[in-house]
Amino acid sequence: MSTASTGAARESVTRVRVALPAHLRDLAGVGGEVQVEVEGEPTVTRVLDALEADHPPLRGTIRSHESGARRPFMRYFACGEDVSHEPPDQPLPEAVRSGAEVFRVLGAIAGG
Amino acid sequence: MKGSPADPERLWAAQWTDWHGQVVQRSDDGGRTWTTVGNEFSYEGEPGTHQWYDGTPHPWEFKRVWHLEPSHDDRDTVFAGVEDAALFRSTDGGDTWSEMDGLRTHTTGQAWQPGAGGLCLHTILIDPSRAERMYVAVSAAGAFRTDDGGETWKPINRGLHSEFLPDPEAEVGHCVHRIAHHPSRPDTLFMQKHWDVCRSDDAGEQWTEVSGNLPSDFGFPIVVHAHQPETIYVVPILSDGEHYPPEGKLRVYRSRTGGNEWEALTEGLPQEHFRQNILRDAMSVDTLDPCGIYFGTTGGAVYASADGGDTWTAIAEHLPRVMSVEAQTLP
Numbered sequence: 001m002s003t004a005s006t007g008a009a010r011e012s013v014t015r016v017r018v019a020l021p022a023h024l025r026d027l028a029g030v031g032g033e034v035q036v037e038v039e040g041e042p043t044v045t046r047v048l049d050a051l052e053a054d055h056p057p058l059r060g061t062i063r064s065h066e067s068g069a070r071r072p073f074m075r076y077f078a079c080g081e082d083v084s085h086e087p088p089d090q091p092l093p094e095a096v097r098s099g100a101e102v103f104r105v106l107g108a109i110a111g112g
Numbered sequence: 113m114k115g116s117p118a119d120p121e122r123l124w125a126a127q128w129t130d131w132h133g134q135v136v137q138r139s140d141d142g143g144r145t146w147t148t149v150g151n152e153f154s155y156e157g158e159p160g161t162h163q164w165y166d167g168t169p170h171p172w173e174f175k176r177v178w179h180l181e182p183s184h185d186d187r188d189t190v191f192a193g194v195e196d197a198a199l200f201r202s203t204d205g206g207d208t209w210s211e212m213d214g215l216r217t218h219t220t221g222q223a224w225q226p227g228a229g230g231l232c233l234h235t236i237l238i239d240p241s242r243a244e245r246m247y248v249a250v251s252a253a254g255a256f257r258t259d260d261g262g263e264t265w266k267p268i269n270r271g272l273h274s275e276f277l278p279d280p281e282a283e284v285g286h287c288v289h290r291i292a293h294h295p296s297r298p299d300t301l302f303m304q305k306h307w308d309v310c311r312s313d314d315a316g317e318q319w320t321e322v323s324g325n326l327p328s329d330f331g332f333p334i335v336v337h338a339h340q341p342e343t344i345y346v347v348p349i350l351s352d353g354e355h356y357p358p359e360g361k362l363r364v365y366r367s368r369t370g371g372n373e374w375e376a377l378t379e380g381l382p383q384e385h386f387r388q389n390i391l392r393d394a395m396s397v398d399t400l401d402p403c404g405i406y407f408g409t410t411g412g413a414v415y416a417s418a419d420g421g422d423t424w425t426a427i428a429e430h431l432p433r434v435m436s437v438e439a440q441t442l443p
Contacts, residue, residue: 023131027148057148061132065152073130107131 014038014097016047021107024062028055033102042097044076044088062105077104113393114180115440119187123440124206126177126192134176136192138206142442149206153177153194156213162196163225172196172216179393181236184243193233197224197250199262212262215248220267220284227251227287227306228352234392235291239298247301247316252287255303257316268316272305289332290392294341302344302371304334304392309346311371322371327358333395337420338403342370345405345421347390355389355410362386364407366421380424381415388413391435398439408434 018034025031036050045068052059063070068088070076075084079093079101095101116122123139125146134153137146159172175195183189192200192209198216200209215221215233224231228251235249244261247268254269272286287306294300299315308329310319323329328348337343346365349357357363362381365374388411395407405421408414412431415424 021131023129027132027135057135060151061135066154071131071133 014042017102019102019104027057042092073108075106113436113438116182117184124180128176150208156211178232178234184240191236195230195232197231197233214263215265224253240295249288253284254286255288271319290334292334292336294336297341304331324372332392335395338397338399343368356387360386377421393436394434396437396439399441406437408437
């Protein structure tokens with residue numbers, strides 16, 4: 001299923017599964033994986049835009065308010081691959097778009 | 113963390129980690145529940161540069177909030193002191209923040225250098241009788257005052273002496289650790305500096321050292337008794353390199369004469385092998401009578417005195433490093 005079943009008007013909307021590190025789940029007030037609806041082809045930028053729109057407390061915690069730059073201790077993974085250093089407007093893999101795979105935001109192992 | 117003087121149920125907290133950066137939260141029910149508020153702190157205009165540790169220009173970049181200071185009379189107005197040193201204000205309960213850039217763009221701003229903890233604005237005092245007069249302190253630039261609600265600022269560091277500066281009496285560059293005043297005498301300021309405890313009786317125009325008989329005049333917090341404007345408290349530690357009290361004895365020092373003459377307060381405090389620090393925001397007083405004094409340690413203890421410092425009790429232990437202690441007196 002690559003598109004939401006909400007009719008023709010929203011045929012370009014894709015549901016993407018997102019996994020967050022524990023401290024961001026706490027901040028967002030969510031228990032586990034979340035799903036976001038992404039308009040257009042899913043990219044890191046669009047997934048994070050949708051995530052922040054659904055969960056405003058996450059704004060500024062994953063990437064800079066001003067530049068959109070990823071915070072240094074955050075990493076993005078798709079299908080087991082580190083996509084942190086890929087262009088954020090590059091399409092995410094089909095398995096993430098189809099919902100088979102989760103888009104993961106990870107915090108660096110900086111807690112000791 | 114700070115409580116609003118205008119609304120005892122309203123509390124503010126700033127949290128920061130390398131993971132998620134800056135988060136600001138507000139409680140409207142005395143801390144039972146918290147709501148995330150705005151965390152976007154954008155400098156006005158092109159921020160330019162300040163000096164780095166080695167004297168080279170370094171771009172001004174927001175890193176984190178060091179201190180939140182709520183307005184005395186408006187529950188929705190709160191000020192934030194941040195690193196790299198700048199002052200922000202929110203008038204909508206923390207949802208949005210605007211820089212009061214008259215401070216950072218002061219003509220001396222390009223010469224400000226960070227202290228060991230960064231170039232941080234860590235202290236904000238609002239004159240309770242004249243809200244357009246405020247004081248801030250920046251490590252390591254010094255103390256500044258505005259008399260026009262933050263439009264313009266003046267360095268107020270005359271009389272301070274800092275050996276680490278090429279000119280020990282320079283206009284800016286002093287590592288002020290904390291300033292405090294009593295609401296009934298807002299022009300009398302007390303300062304704990306990197307070294308030296310000082311006071312000013314003219315709103316910072318001139319400072320005088322009042323370290324007197326302290327065993328060390330290095331330290332971080334300084335607070336004023338709620339009902340005795342000449343009674344002040346500090347917690348001396350050995351030095352910039354040794355952040356623990358002399359002789360391993362945790363001693364709060366009280367002066368009832370506004371400085372110079374100090375007495376050690378030890379009853380109920382550990383008097384051997386104490387190797388912890390007390391951070392600048394980790395000491396607070398309540399407004400009860402007799403006045404309660406509270407402080408926390410980097411080893412995770414919180415001590416309280418219900419009798420103005422004569423005797424102390426550990427009211428919490430085994431916490432993480434205590435960054436901030438705030439006493440909010442409920443009606």
